[in-house]
Amino acid sequence: MLLAIIGVAIAGGLIGLDRTAVGQFMVSQPLCAASLAGWMLGDAATGLLVGAVLELIWLLDMPVGTFVPADSTVAAIFAVAVSILGSEGGVRLSSVGLGILLSILLAPVTMIADHMVREFNARIALHVQSDPVSVRKNGLARAHLSGLWFFFFKSFIVYLVFVPLGILAVRMFAHLPDQYHRAMELYVKLLPLLGVALVIRKLSVRTIDLFLSGGFIVAFVVTIVFHGSIPVIILLTVIAGLLGAKYYDQRT
Amino acid sequence: MTSERSTITTGDLLRVVGRAFLIQASWSFERMQSLGFAYAIEPVLRKLYPEQKEFSDRLKLHMDYFNTQPYFASFILGAVVRIEQDRAEGRNALADVQGIKTVLMAPLGALGDSFFWGSLKPMAAVIAVAMVVGGIWWAPFIFLLFYNVWHIGLRVSLVFMGYRSSGDAVALLSRYRFTGWARQFKLISLAVLGGIVGGIALWRPELKPEFSMPDMMLAASAMAFTLLLVAVLRRGGSPLKLMLALAVLCIVLALTGVV
Numbered sequence: 294m295l296l297a298i299i300g301v302a303i304a305g306g307l308i309g310l311d312r313t314a315v316g317q318f319m320v321s322q323p324l325c326a327a328s329l330a331g332w333m334l335g336d337a338a339t340g341l342l343v344g345a346v347l348e349l350i351w352l353l354d355m356p357v358g359t360f361v362p363a364d365s366t367v368a369a370i371f372a373v374a375v376s377i378l379g380s381e382g383g384v385r386l387s388s389v390g391l392g393i394l395l396s397i398l399l400a401p402v403t404m405i406a407d408h409m410v411r412e413f414n415a416r417i418a419l420h421v422q423s424d425p426v427s428v429r430k431n432g433l434a435r436a437h438l439s440g441l442w443f444f445f446f447k448s449f450i451v452y453l454v455f456v457p458l459g460i461l462a463v464r465m466f467a468h469l470p471d472q473y474h475r476a477m478e479l480y481v482k483l484l485p486l487l488g489v490a491l492v493i494r495k496l497s498v499r500t501i502d503l504f505l506s507g508g509f510i511v512a513f514v515v516t517i518v519f520h521g522s523i524p525v526i527i528l529l530t531v532i533a534g535l536l537g538a539k540y541y542d543q544r545t
Numbered sequence: 546m547t548s549e550r551s552t553i554t555t556g557d558l559l560r561v562v563g564r565a566f567l568i569q570a571s572w573s574f575e576r577m578q579s580l581g582f583a584y585a586i587e588p589v590l591r592k593l594y595p596e597q598k599e600f601s602d603r604l605k606l607h608m609d610y611f612n613t614q615p616y617f618a619s620f621i622l623g624a625v626v627r628i629e630q631d632r633a634e635g636r637n638a639l640a641d642v643q644g645i646k647t648v649l650m651a652p653l654g655a656l657g658d659s660f661f662w663g664s665l666k667p668m669a670a671v672i673a674v675a676m677v678v679g680g681i682w683w684a685p686f687i688f689l690l691f692y693n694v695w696h697i698g699l700r701v702s703l704v705f706m707g708y709r710s711s712g713d714a715v716a717l718l719s720r721y722r723f724t725g726w727a728r729q730f731k732l733i734s735l736a737v738l739g740g741i742v743g744g745i746a747l748w749r750p751e752l753k754p755e756f757s758m759p760d761m762m763l764a765a766s767a768m769a770f771t772l773l774l775v776a777v778l779r780r781g782g783s784p785l786k787l788m789l790a791l792a793v794l795c796i797v798l799a800l801t802g803v804v
Contacts, residue, residue, distance in 0.1 A: 316566045317615060319666065319692050324673055325685045337682070342751055344685065345677035350784060352670050355662045359574055363785075386751055394792050397785055414573035418580045422608050433604065437584040440571030476799035480792050482754040485678065486767055487791060489738050490774035491784055492667060496731050496738075501772065504732045508739025509768055516746050517761050523679020526744045527672060527737060534736030538729040 294460075297334065297378055302452035304333055305370040309448035312366050313356070314441050323347035323369035330373040339384050343372045346393060346481060349488025353495040361411070364403030367451055368396035374456050379463025388463050390477030393484065395459050399451070406451055410443045507533055553589060553630050553708070560588050561626060562704050565619050577612035582622070582646075589626050593633035603629065609643060613650035614657025619700045620717060621649050623707025631711075645712050652714065660723045664730035665695055671734045675741050680749040742768050 308329060311321035319325065324344035331340015351365030376384055376392035421436045466473070493505060508530040515521035515529060568581035583604055590607075594600040613621060624645060631637040669692045676684035703717075710716040745753065745767045746760035756763060777787065798804045 313572055314567070314570045317569075318696065319669075319689060322666075322670065322688070324670065324677070324688060328685045341677055341682060341685070345674050345752070348670050348674050350788070352667055353663070354784075355658065359577075390792075394788075397788050400785055408574075411573045414571045414580075415575045417571050418573055418576040418608070421580065422605065433580070433587060434584055437571045437580045438567070440580075441567075444570075472799040473796065475804055476792075476795040479754070479798065479804050480795040482752055483770075483791055483795065484788070485674070485752060486742070486771045487774055487784075487787060488674075489742055490771050490778060492671065492738060493735065493771070493775050494778040495663075496667065496735055502735050504735035505739040508736035509743040509764075510739075511736075512740040512743025513761075513764055516744050516764065521747075523675060523744055523747050524681065526740045526747070527675050527679070530736040530740035531672070531733055534733030535729065537736065538732040541732065542725065542728070 294378065298374075298453065298456050298460075300333065301330065301370065301374045301378075301456055302449045304330065305367065305374075305452045306445040306447075306449035308370065309364070309366045310441060310444055312364065312444075314444040321366040323351055323365050326366045327369040327373045330370040331377065334374065334377045336377050336384060339377055339389060340373045342481075343376065343389060343393065344369055346484045346488065347372065347396075349485065349492050352488070352492055361404060361407045363400035364407060364448070364451075367403045367448055368399055371399055371452065371456060371459060372396040374452070375459030375463050378456070379460040379467075381464075381467070385467075385474065386481055387474035387477035388466065390480040391463055391466050392459065394477070394480065395462060399455060402451060402455070406447045410440075410447045413443050414440045504534055504537055507537060552634070553592075553626060557589055557592060558623065558626065558704055558708060561585055561622050562619065562701050564588070565615075565622055565700065565704065568615055568618050576608070576610055578615070578618065579608050579611045582611045582618065583607040585618075585622055586625060586629070590629060593629055606643065611646060611650060613654040614661065616661055616696060616700050617653040617657035617703065618650075619703035620653060620707040620714075621646055621712065623704040624649070624710070624712025625707075626704075627708045627711045649712055649714060656723055660727045661696070664727035664734070666692065668730040668734045668737075671737045671741070675737055675744075678741060678748045678752055679744070739768075742771055 308321055308326050311318055320329070327344030327347065328337060328340040331337045331343070347365060347369045351363070351368070354362035354365065356362055372389070372392035372395070375395065376389045379392070380388045417436050417440060421433055493502065497505065511529050511533050512526045515526050564585040564587075568578050568585055570584075571580045572578060586607055587604060590600055590603050594603055607625070625642055628637065628640045628642045628645060632640055632642075669688050673684040673688035676687065706717060706720070743764050745764050754763070754767070756766070758766070774787065778784070
């Protein structure tokens with residue numbers, strides 16, 4: 294168990310670098326980070342489930358200017374780790390729900406930790422600028438890349454402290470009456486709708502958007518009338534969205 | 546300014562591209578990407594200014610405040626390489642490199658935020674989530690592939706474009722229709738979001754709400770619930786509070802025997 298927690302902390306720290314410090318290839322997005330964490334812990338399906346639920350919720354919490362959003366990578370990997378490591382004899386959907394619920398509580402912690410890292414980094418910048426000799430001796434690269442350690446350790450320490458607490462909570466939760474488990478199962482099933490609502494709020498100024506309604510009607514007809522499948526719905530809604538956007542562009 | 550100066554090669558620009566992926570490694574509130582910018586451009590400056598003092602002075606100049614969208618920083622990096630090259634080779638000794646950085650970073654930051662964070666990423670993610678709820682397990686790979694074709698392709702080409710155009714933002718905007726694409730991607734995302742809710746009857750069993758009602762009613766109820774949440778969010782509801790409120794609602798429904 295201890296090795297698994299340390300493994301999660303190391304992997305989580307490395308995946309978290311993609312968030313700000315390295316590349317931003319989006320491996321750190323909840324969908325990918327949670328799937329990777331689940332796969333490493335031997336339950337990719339749980340990872341994928343958590344990733345899909347959290348992806349839309351955190352999708353448009355953007356790092357614009359000096360605003361540092363909550364760390365959705367930590368939230369996703371934490372939820373996967375506590376759900377899998379806290380469950381005995383297979384992961385229950387209710388444990389996944391509790392893992393996600395607990396991950397919300399981590400949001401302010403990750404924001405504070407991110408602020409601290411960025412303040413450390415400011416000291417690095419000041420140090421390099423005030424020491425030109427160091428600059429000549431390739432100190433700039435060393436100083437700049439040392440920021441990677443701060444970003445890594447920020448996530449590493451958060452996992453190391455909070456994953457064991459989360460595991461404990463999930464194990465205690467297992468002994469609660471069945472109603473609480475049904476509640477957390479329902480929670481997991483309703484969260485994607487909250488995610489959809491959050492994205493709609495950011496992408497459209499209207500509550501009832503024409504494109505949203507169009508996509509809904511296409512899916513509704515495909516599902517109810519033609520008994521189609523999700524890939525067909527995706528294909529048709531993408532085509533409908535694209536054609537609608539082109540028509541809208543021409544009109545305006 | 547001697548004949549020892551070397552001209553910039555494709556290899557030099559590719560080194561800038563490689564280092565640009567680490568531009569935010571030491572991101573801070575006061576300087577933001579300043580150290581990263583200097584780090585990315587350091588090999589080129591070292592080549593252009595063999596004299597230690599001049600190299601050090603130019604490098605320190607690039608440690609001033611800098612912040613833009615990290616992918617679009619590539620365009621400014623390319624432009625600055627060109628300006629530094631011209632300066633080192635005696636063609637444009639008075640060029641205001643800091644001024645050009647300052648002029649470009651804010652508009653490119655806004656453009657990049659709106660295109661990458663506000664439209665391309667949401668569209669890729671919304672499609673990937675639609676695939677997952679439909680039971681397609683390889684959705685994360687599709688997401689990464691689709692996003693990074695744009696991301697890496699643009700990041701590499703923007704360095705070269707910035708270099709060739711000396712930072713001509715008009716040339717950039719006439720070549721790539723970022724604002725038009727952003728609008729299209731947002732509208733496609735909204736259509737797919739509608740599709741996710743409308744196709745709720747086809748969701749994988751772990752995610753499909755189990756209410757005893759026909760598929761038609763389930764889809765209509767899901768859309769009504771989603772729009773209710775949107776209305777609450779528009780009235781200033783915070784996502785975190787809403788997540789907690791949803792958990793409380795689920796517990797109340799379970800304790801009262803509704804589910």
